[in-house]
Amino acid sequence: MPLTFASSDTDALPLFVLEPDGLEPWLEGQDDPTRQWVKASGFSAGMGATLMLPGPDGTPRAALAGYGTAAQRxxxxxxxxxxxxxxxPGDYRLANDLPDDRLETEALGWLLAGYGFSRYHDNAPSCAGLVAPAGVDAARLEILAASEALTRDLVNTPTNDMGPAELEKSARELAGAFGAAIEVTTGDSLLQANLPMIHAVGRAAEQAPRLIDMRWGNSGPKLTLVGKGVCFDTGGLNLKPGASMGLxxxxMGGAANTLGLARMIMALGLPVQLRVLIPAVENAVSGNSFRPQDILTARNGMTVxxxxTDAEGRLVLADALVYGAEEAPDLxxxxxxxxxxxxxxxxxxxAPFFxxxxTLARALADAAGQAADPVWRLPFHDPYEALIEPGIADLDNAPKGGFAGAITAALFLRRFTAGAKSYAHFDIYSWQPSAAPGRSKGGFGQGGRAILAALPKVLGL
Known part of the structure; x- marks a missing residue:
């Protein structure tokens, strides 16, 4: 179903959202039949509880929704x-006020509750409609919900239908929808374009590796997004065990989240020069797979x-980061x-970030709560730089020892960002392990809304 608000409140039922402590005061203002019905039904305004209120003819005239306690929320x-x-089923309108700092979040969550991944089987949930509450920007929230749905759909689609070629197709469709320019460098052309590590990681797969390069906007600060597009990761010759290969x-969740964020930026018309770079590969096994102990040379000349071979994501990102940083983006x-x-x-x-x-770190931390998109800063801890320096080459893609793996990976990426005026890396999971309200099990957007909310402060928009 489209993730949109109900178009009219003419026939929408009033929905009273009540906390447990507010139930009795609300009941005091109701007639005797309503009080008796609510008490007989056992409704206590617990979080997630609902109750339909019948009118004189037995048809619903209103509904109650439990908001739970502050601790539960x-x-x-x-x-x-x-x-x-x-x-x-039906449409509802809020009949009482929610806290101002929760209104937008709850309205967005209601929209996201309507998401279901139905490409292969009808998984659309039964979701009631909601009239956009007064005080929210309905058009903006619908853009956020549709962009989240794009990210979830991309992540949920299995690799037989979402390999590098299909990921490129999705990027082209997004570019076409918003008038963005797009160029794709594929296969051996990557070597000619001096993108050797993207080629090395993806050359063993049936679908050729590629770098997707999308641009939108002609004025404003330069914003470059780089998303990891490893459409399937066997681990390469360092093959993953089956349990680790299952998800x-x-x-390619980084690419999916990058495209979702790009959609938000373009649909909202932010005054930026947006560039999206996605190295799209499959880390497969064949006779020409890259090998342990190989030494690769990145676009900037650094040797790795x-x-x-299961630490391949940082390799494809490295070339894309160098390429993006060459234009000195503001962020x-x-x-x-x-x-x-x-x-x-x-x-x-x-979503941890580095x-x-x-200024960027503070803006992201402040924006995360506002956007209902939690992030947490982890450190670029300079003393760990020695862990990624093997001696035989400039860098080691997989330091031994197992300590601080997220930090050493981020430090590796930072080596390829010279030229960018500001840089942050998000190490996301992009998967909801079990269903929760507004969050279906499966592919999931992380970090995008927090970034979007931080951009005005960071880029002076």
Whole structure:
């Protein structure tokens, strides 16, 4: 179903959103039949509880939704989204006020509750409609929801239908929808264009590796987004065990999130010069796979010793980052499903990021709560630089020891960002392990809304 608000409140039922402490005061203002009905139904305004209120003829005249306690709400990102799928079909309008700092989040969560991945099977949830609450920018929230749906769809699609060629097709469709320019460098042309590490990682697959380069906007600050597009990661010759390979269709989650963020920026018409770079590859196994102990030379001339072919994402990102930094963007961001160490550090729900820019770090931290998109800063810890210097080459793609894996990966990427005026790297998971209100199990957007909310302050928009 389209993730949009109900078009009219003419026939929409009033929806009263109540906390447990507010239920009795609300009941005091109701007639006896309503009080008896609510009490007989056992409705206590617990989080996620709903109740239809019948009119004299037995048809619904209003509905109640439990908002839970403050402590309960602290554990849930989108509280009201639970009511969206629990209420009887139809359209509803809020009949009482929600806190101003929660209104936009709850309205967005309601829209996202309508998402289902239905490409192969009808998984569309039964979701009630909501009239856009007064005080929210309905058009903006619909853009955010549609962009999130794009990210989720891309991540959820398996690699047999979302390889490098299909990822390119999706990028071209997005570019066409918003009048963006797009160029794609494919196969051996990557070598001619001096993008050797993208070629090395992807050359073993049936679908050729490629670099997708999309541009939009002719004025304003330069914003470059780089998304990891590893459409499937076997681990290469350092083959992953089966249990670790099961979710590797999502290893292009960085690219999916980058395209979702790009869609938000273009649909909202932000005054920036946007560039999106996606190295799209499949890390496969064949006779010409790159090997452990190979030494690759990146676009900027730095040499990289390969100590694990399963640390391939940083290799393809490195060439793309150098390429993007050559234009001296005001802000360059990389998004990637890069390390398991990041998940060990903060779990699947938080997007850790790295930056040396204090203004950017503060803006992201402030924006995360506003956007219901939690992020957490991890350090570019300079003393760990020695861990990624093997001696035989400039850099090691997979330092031994297992310590600080997310930090050493981020330090590796930072080596390829010279020229960018400001840089941040997001090590995202892009997967919701189990369903929650407004968050279906599966592909998931992380970091994009926080970045979007931080851009005005960071770029002076």
């Amino acid at each position: 602290a554990r849930q990102r989108f509280v009201l989204a639970a009511a969206a799928t629990a209420l009887a 590797m269709k999502k290893d 010793e390969i100590n694990n 360059m961001l990389s998004l990637a499903t890069l390390t398991g160490a990041a998940r060990v550090a903060v779990g699947p729900d938080i 930056t040396d820019d204090e």
